[in-house]
Each structure stands twice: as structure tokens, then as C-alpha cells.
Amino acid sequence: MFEKILEKYPSSPRGFYGLAQSLDVLAEIKKSNELLEEAITNYLKVSELKNVPAALYKIALERCIDRMRFRGRYGKAVAVHLKLIDSFPEEPKYRNQLAVTYLTVGRIEQARSVLKQILQKWPNNGCALVHYGFIWKTTNNNLEKGVYFMQKGIDTKDPCVIDGRFYFHLGDAYSRLGDTEKALAVYEDGVKHKLFLSKYQRSLYNVPHLTAKPWWRQHQIPSYQSLFKDLENNWEIIRREGLSVLNQHGYFQDESENLRDTGDWKQFELFARGSKNSKNCNKTPLTCKLIEKHLEARDCRRGQTKFSVMHPGTHVWAHCGPTNCRLRVHLGLKIPPHCFIRVAEQIRGWEEGKLIIFDDSFEHEVWHNGTEVRLVLIVDVWHPELSMTEKATLSSL
Ligand code: LMR
Ligand code: MN
16 A cells, blocks of 8 residues: 555655555564565655655654664664754754664774763763763773763663663672672662662573572472582593693683682683583583583573683672573582682582582672682573473573
8 A cells, every 4th residue: 555655656755654664564574684674775765755754754764773773784773873863963862872873883982972972962861871881881990980970870760771781780880899888779779670680689681480599409400410410420520621721821711701800710611602612622522521411501592611710819799690591500620718609698618529509690709718729610501490492492691
């Protein structure tokens, strides 16, 4: 019908918008990228016509950007953002949207400069404030500026600022600055907004209704007994392989998520996101063979299996993993005295040849106050209450 309308009225903005919407819906139903590209082309046509009502121009181009982002066409999306900004220079929303696209593709400096411009014109724009603070905290590790701008943004209560990522990083910045009281207030506020499962469990990629507790015991997970036994029975073989890689220079890699306060903490990855690292597994073949027998670990696309080495004098900031879909099993391999891990409110240590099991979506913190290296094997496993369908369809992390 819209095609017919366009035959009669070849420059009808509503005609093109209707055609684009139809193609958009059809693309969704048929899972067709080709149709989606056609939809995008027609959304764009709306913006090229004369006398387009402002409201139509806006919804057409916003949807166009949304679909371009979905297709990964960020470069093209930037051009559409600029059209919107050009047409509506007094609406900060369109500039914020551009900043989000820049952030998504890692063009941090461009994002920062757009946000800075917004804040020069609209110093109390919540959306710009939280994003600007987020950049200072996460890319520059500037905790003070992170706190200043994120807090000021969150205080505006604009819908845009009610987002787990900002509450997560604002609380973290307070915590690292030593203000645990303020951190806790932010986390509790986050729980009220349903951004976190609880004040201690602050993962952002969650499945609802999974049993949530910081520490687990082997007997509480009957279906994983075979893995647990295999790990404990073979701990000396696993230790030998781990130590042999540790003794060769340059295989263990620095922890990369900026979680370390002091010291030295490195990892040697065997499986990640459900894929085997064959190059590394060639160096520790028996450990990898053992893991491969156990699908709860081998196929855990929301976790890793890795050796973790921690040197004396290390402190790892309190932090939460990304998801409640996994439990983290540690096999103690080389455990000197004075090494501790806190998960939520309970502190424990490791023992050589023994497992500890915790849910790393809960806040945890690690100290090595000893004098020799500590080595553990970390094995992430699917949360035992996930269904087969969930395990098959959840995105990797
Ligand atoms: C963590 O998950 O952050 C720590 O338990 C890692 C480690 O090596 O102790
Ligand atoms: Mn951790």
C-alpha cells in the first residue's frame, strides 16, 4: 500500500516512513538483513525530502540510527546523528546519542569532546554528566572527576542516568577513594531502582531467580561432583603444568580489567567464553584434557578456565563479576600463608589440593600479604540451576 501511495505521491514523507516501517517489521519477522537495509534506506529518504514535519523527521532518523547500530554500521550512524544535531541544535538529546555511538565503538576522545560541548551549553544535563564522569573513571582512572560528574548526573534523576553501569562505577569510585559509606549508599539506591540484585551482588548480566549466595559447598551441587573429584584428585599434575608455564617467561598476562590496587597479578587462560585457547592448552595439555571432559566448565560461555598467579604485596579491589550465571571454582595449587579472599561478608583462604567455590557476581576482594607466589586454577562453571535452553542461548561474556 505504501508503495502505491509513493507512485502517486513520490515525495510523500509519510509514504517513505510507512514503507520503511513495513520493511523494518518484515525484516524482523523474516530475519532478513537485506530487508533491514532497505528499511534503513527508506528511513534515510525521509530526511532528504522537503517540508518534512519535525516530529516525523525525528522518529524516522532515530529509528534509522537504532537499526544502523544493530547492523554495526556505526560510521553511517554518525552521519545521521550529525543531521539530527544540525536540524535541532537546541536539543541536547541528539548530541548525547552521538556520544553513546562514539563510546560504543571505542572512539572515546570524540565522545568526550561531544559531552564536553553539551556540558558547556547545558551544565546540568544528567545524561551528559554521567557519561562524562564514566569516561573519566573508566578510561583515565580519574576517580575524583568520575565521582564528581557521575554523582552530579545521578542527582538529576533523569531517566537516562538510572543505569546499572553508572551506579556500579560511581560506587566503585567512592569505594576506591576510601568512602565505603557513600559507596554503600549508591549500591542501596541501585537496589531500589532494581539495577542490582542486592547490595553485594552487582553483576549486570543476570538471569532472574537463580539461587544467590556468596559461598557454595561441593555437596550443594550434586551434578558437578565428577568435576570436583577430578580436580582434587589431579591437583599435583595440574600444579606441575601451571608451574612449568610460570617458569617460562612471558606466558602469563597481566590482569586487564583495572582491578588491582597494588602488587602483581597475572593469568594464563585455557578456556574463555566457551572456546579453548589451543595455543595455551598445548602448554598444559593434561589440565585442558581434564576440563574438556566436563561440559559445565568446557561450555561455560559466561566464564573462563585459567591459572591465576598472585605475587606478594597484592591487593585486588573489591569488585563483582559480570554475571550471576556462573560459579567460580578455585583449586589451590601453591598456597603460601597470609593469602585471603573475602566474598560478601566472609573471608576465607585456600588450601593446596582443595577447592573453594564462590559466586563471583558477589563483591569479592583479595589480599596477598605473604612472601611467595600464590597459584590457583580458576574454573568457571554454569550456575547449576540454569536450564539447557538458557545455557544454549545466553550470550557469551
Ligand atoms: C577473582 O576472581 O577476582 C580472584 O579470585 C582471582 C584470584 O586470582 O584470586
Ligand atoms: Mn574477580
